[in-house]
Amino acid sequence: MRFRLWPKSLIGQLVFAVAVMLFVAQAVNFALLARGMKQQMLAHGGGMTVARIIDAVDRYERGLIEPQRQRGDPRERRRQRREPRVWTGDAAPPVPPGASAMPELSDYVATLLGDANVDARDVKAWVLPQRPRFGRTELPGRTAIVVAEVGGRYYAVRGRLPASGNRLQGFLVWQTLVLYLLLLIPIMIIAWRAAAPLRDLTRAARSNPAVRDAIPIDEEGPSDVRDLIRAFNAYRARIATMLADKDRMLGAVGHDLRTPLASLRVRVEGVEDDRLRDKMIASIDEMTAMLTDILALARTGAGNEVQERIELSALVCELAEDYVEQGKNVAVDNVVQAAVVARPMLLRRALRNLIDNGVTYGSRARLSVRLVADQAQVVVADDGPGLTDEQIRALVEPFARGEQSRNRATGGAGLGLSIAREIAAGEGGALSLANGAQGGLEAVIALPIA
Structure with a gap:
């Protein structure tokens, strides 16, 4: 089955258009907010890092850098928990295990150092993965390490970056859902209010x-x-x-x-x-x-005349018996049980016109009833030579006759099929003509099943 993205109904099109536009607007909003949060994170983390690098360079030039203690020293561990660690050395420190490079932070720090007239080279930044502590994760945010070479000496600063935009994503998801409820429900009500009378108008027009x-x-x-x-x-x-x-x-x-x-x-x-x-x-x-x-x-x-429920099998058999009593060659072939809602006298007139044509132009008529999808079809078939496609299209018009290619016996005024067509259309059905598979012409009146 072919999938159709764009709905057909008025309500569906309005809701779909508003939903798509709202989604696009929220996506643009999310992109702008994510970019702003990223700039804020870089400004917070990068600014603090640059300040500590400049302070470390100044302290080193004045000889105020404290010696590094051993990592196992309890005082050093307590100090590292209280404030970021600043490291200086003649060679670049090794990359921490599990760290991932953060080029946007390194570029941001290098720009700030250049603006502060600090000749920094080989600026690099890494982000350390979260590590569980005492059954829970670290404080919100990520640990970043920035290394910069200033004056032939390497300075490494360890600091904290603000938390990522996960909370922002959750906020935007809830905001989008709330907007959908606040906008789509009134639009659906308004569209339904406009579509319901249009549906009634469509049914009346049909x-x-x-x-x-x-x-x-x-x-x-x-x-x-x-x-x-x-x-x-x-x-x-x-x-x-x-x-x-x-x-x-x-x-x-x-x-x-x-x-x-x-x-x-x-x-x-x-x-x-x-x-x-x-x-x-x-x-x-x-x-x-x-x-x-x-x-x-x-x-x-x-x-x-009022419409009634009509059993087509009984109606067809009754019509065939009437013609047999008149000495005409009319018989019933295959009949299935099917009921329609129509006006009995008009439907009888339409079928009689078809049977008369079959008997007149084909010497006999064969009646059958079949079900096709949600329609009941009454078929009147004769054994004549049939008609061309052009004659079939013109035969249902008033005063049109197909005698040139069929029996030359005198017919009526050429109104029988036109009357049958109008009656079928008035009952919500249709009349169609086609050449039979075994020869002859088949006239079919299709009506909705009751």
């Missing part, structure tokens, strides 16, 4: 626009989000008004057209020429059927 009784979304969240929701509610209200006006207009058109067609058919019945009368009646019936299909397509999604 719903079927033909639903007339859609409840307006509550105007919540920040002012700009409330303005957006208010504009969406007004926009959806205008759409509902336009759809209602369209339904009234179509009703009037259907009534005004059906009435003269019915009157015309009554008059045609009086034509004496049987052949001419049959052709005229067939033309009137074709016009009536086309008008019915056009009105059905225009009104798809409208109406007051």
